[in-house]
Amino acid sequence: MTYCLGMLLDEGLLVASDSRTNAGVDHIATFAKMHIFEEAGERLIVMMNSGNLATTQSVISLLRMRTQLKDEESILTVKTLYEVAELVGETVREVVNRDSDGHLSASNVDYGCSFIVAGQIKGEEPRLFNIYPQGNFIEATKDTMYFQIGESKYGKPIIDRVIRRDTPLAVAAKCALISFDSTIKSNLSVGLPIDMLLYRTDSFAKAIPHRIDAEDPYFRRIRQDWGKGLRQVFSKLPDASWFDE
Amino acid sequence: MTYCLGMLLDEGLLVASDSRTNAGVDHIATFAKMHIFEEAGERLIVMMNSGNLATTQSVISLLRMRTQLKDEESILTVKTLYEVAELVGETVREVVNRDSDGHLSASNVDYGCSFIVAGQIKGEEPRLFNIYPQGNFIEATKDTMYFQIGESKYGKPIIDRVIRRDTPLAVAAKCALISFDSTIKSNLSVGLPIDMLLYRTDSFAKAIPHRIDAEDPYFRRIRQDWGKGLRQVFSKLPDASWFDE
Numbered sequence: 001m002t003y004c005l006g007m008l009l010d011e012g013l014l015v016a017s018d019s020r021t022n023a024g025v026d027h028i029a030t031f032a033k034m035h036i037f038e039e040a041g042e043r044l045i046v047m048m049n050s051g052n053l054a055t056t057q058s059v060i061s062l063l064r065m066r067t068q069l070k071d072e073e074s075i076l077t078v079k080t081l082y083e084v085a086e087l088v089g090e091t092v093r094e095v096v097n098r099d100s101d102g103h104l105s106a107s108n109v110d111y112g113c114s115f116i117v118a119g120q121i122k123g124e125e126p127r128l129f130n131i132y133p134q135g136n137f138i139e140a141t142k143d144t145m146y147f148q149i150g151e152s153k154y155g156k157p158i159i160d161r162v163i164r165r166d167t168p169l170a171v172a173a174k175c176a177l178i179s180f181d182s183t184i185k186s187n188l189s190v191g192l193p194i195d196m197l198l199y200r201t202d203s204f205a206k207a208i209p210h211r212i213d214a215e216d217p218y219f220r221r222i223r224q225d226w227g228k229g230l231r232q233v234f235s236k237l238p239d240a241s242w243f244d245e
Numbered sequence: 246m247t248y249c250l251g252m253l254l255d256e257g258l259l260v261a262s263d264s265r266t267n268a269g270v271d272h273i274a275t276f277a278k279m280h281i282f283e284e285a286g287e288r289l290i291v292m293m294n295s296g297n298l299a300t301t302q303s304v305i306s307l308l309r310m311r312t313q314l315k316d317e318e319s320i321l322t323v324k325t326l327y328e329v330a331e332l333v334g335e336t337v338r339e340v341v342n343r344d345s346d347g348h349l350s351a352s353n354v355d356y357g358c359s360f361i362v363a364g365q366i367k368g369e370e371p372r373l374f375n376i377y378p379q380g381n382f383i384e385a386t387k388d389t390m391y392f393q394i395g396e397s398k399y400g401k402p403i404i405d406r407v408i409r410r411d412t413p414l415a416v417a418a419k420c421a422l423i424s425f426d427s428t429i430k431s432n433l434s435v436g437l438p439i440d441m442l443l444y445r446t447d448s449f450a451k452a453i454p455h456r457i458d459a460e461d462p463y464f465r466r467i468r469q470d471w472g473k474g475l476r477q478v479f480s481k482l483p484d485a486s487w488f489d490e
Contacts, residue, residue: 153398157427161472162479173485182402198485210487218486227406229478234407237470240418240443241463242455 001189002050002150004033005159005176006116008128008140011169013118013199016176017048018150018184020191034195034209035060037067037075041204043121045075045084046197050150051113051133058095059113063087081127082139085117089135096133114149118199126201154186155179169198174222177212181223194219246434247295247395249278250404250421251361253373253385256414258363258444261421262293263395263429265436279440279454280305282312282320286449288366290320290329291442295395296358296378303340304358308332326372327384330362334380341378359394363444371446399431400424414443422457422467439464 004017017033031053037045047063049056067074075084096111112133120126128140130147140147145165148156158178167175173196183190193213199205212219249262262278276298282290292308294301312319320329341356357378365371373385375392385392390410393401403423412420418441428435438458444450457464 153431154402156431157399158475158479160430161475168484170484174482175479177485178479185405186398186401218483222482225482226478229481230403230406230475233471233474233478234403234420234423236474237419237467238463239413239415240422 001187002033003152003155003180003183003187003190004048004050004116004149005146005155005179006046006048006118006128006130006140006148007146007163007172007176008118008126009145009163009169009172010166010201012201012203013046013120013126013128014169014172014176014196015046015048015116015118015199016180016194016196018180018190019193019195020189021053022189023053025188028191030191030193032195034197036197036207036209037064038207039076040206041122043076043119044199044204044207045081045117045119045121046199046207047088048116048118048149049113052109052111055092055095055099055111055113056115058099059088059091059115062091062095079121080124081117081119081121081129084119084121085129085131085137085139088115088117088129088131089137092131092133093135116147116149120199120201120204122204126199151183151187151190155183158182169200173198177219177222178226181219181226246432247278248397248400248425248428248432248435249293249295249361249394250391250400250424251291251293251363251373251375251385252391252408252417252421253363253371254390254408254414254417255411255446257446257448258291258365258371258373259414259417259421259441260291260293260361260363260444261425261439261441263425263435264438264440265434266298267434268298270433273436275436275438277440279442281442281452281454282309282364283452284321285451286367288321288364289444289449289452290326290362290364290366291444291452292333293361293363293394294358297354297356300337300340300344300356300358301360303344304333304336304360307336307340324366325369326362326364326366326374329364329366330374330376330382330384333360333362333374333376334382337376337378338380361392361394365444365446365449367449371444396428396432396435400428403427414445418443419467422464423471426464426468426471 007014115131131137197209252259360376376382
């Protein structure tokens with residue numbers, strides 16, 4: 001499993017991903033799920049993946065190889081993030097078709113994967129896409145300004161409670177860490193470290209994701225204070241009055 | 246979907262269920278999912294169901310009809326709650342086999358269902374069972390003293406944070422309502438009213454579930470104060486320090 005989160009806010013973009021990959025509980029490894037494609041001052045594209053690791057790695061590798069080919073369209077040459085999403089979707093279909101054909105198809109393996117694609121290309125606002133295993137995709141809007149892929153349920157309530165379009169990025173980062181903490185607590189297949197990137201609209205600055213592990217002092221503080229705060233709020237609520245009255 | 250919750254605590258049992266049933270988003274109805282079988286002063290058995298409504302209704306109907314047959318073993322005559330769980334499991338298998346045979350089996354319908362069985366029979370401590378769609382079952386222990394069936398993820402983190410074996414029933418009721426609130430907020434197929442029953446060990450009192458709808462003043466207060474409290478705790482946490490430093 002996996003947990004990846006992308007938010008499109010007034011200030012810019014937040015993307016975050018865990019880094020645990022497992023094929024059974026006795027086959028666990030750490031793989032970064034955040035992939036960055038950029039041209040300084042012109043475009044930033046961040047892709048995060050969940051699902052079959054072979055498929056997602058191949059999709060990323062093919063997309064990256066094709067940015068090297070001079071005469072071919074690639075995610076570094078197309079003019080809009082919409083076209084980037086199209087290219088990712090096409091590549092997903094291409095890899096799934098390749099790997100699920102012939103002798104592999106009988107093995108009942110799920111080759112599917114999902115991607116979150118976030119970024120900005122000069123001339124456009126920042127945009128955020130969710131690409132389905134079928135290769136089609138949806139875009140975030142003012143009403144639905146975040147996407148989750150992978151194990152999304154445990155970490156959703158806090159986002160729904162506090163995030164609005166105008167939430168500052170530094171506050172959204174705090175919320176994202178709480179969302180990851182809840183997920184990691186409840187699902188063994190989601191694990192540290194977390195990679196997080198905050199991108200301010202129109203900055204086109206070099207993207208350096210922040211890596212957060214169990215020793216990260218800010219994350220430790222957030223986890224601790226949040227847990228303590230919740231228990232305090234809970235203990236202050238009145239007990240059920242209709243029992244033993 | 247459905248959300249049902251059973252807890253086995255030092256003080257006794259807590260059971261709670263929502264009451265929404267849906268077959269598609271345009272076919273929504275209210276069905277109580279809490280079924281009580283009792284003999285005053287001698288036994289209390291509460292069953293809650295999730296899954297195929299036709300199957301669960303038939304299971305409950307058959308179990309109830311068989312309590313009327315003089316010479317047959319029924320959930321009102323067996324001596325332990327373990328045997329009650331066995332009878333429920335057998336009946337689940339019986340109904341699924343009956344309904345999925347022949348012409349219905351081709352229709353790709355999921356006949357499966359799960360039950361939580363909670364209660365106390367004189368001579369035993371209170372016990373809590375989770376019966377799977379296959380008819381086998383597990384029992385709650387000191388380590389794992391609660392079961393959820395249906396849409397369990399959204400409402401799980403708060404239980405894990407605050408419930409221990411020695412949590413008083415009135416406090417557990419508060420926690421259960423927060424757990425239901427989180428689930429109802431996030432999943433349209435879980436809906437009010439909630440039926441909740443608190444049972445004090447060895448009381449064998451007449452079981453009268455408390456029905457909680459949107460107008461219930463205690464539930465309203467809990468929802469409101471919890472949401473407000475969470476946002477306050479959140480706003481007091483420091484923002485991400487490593488951004489824009």
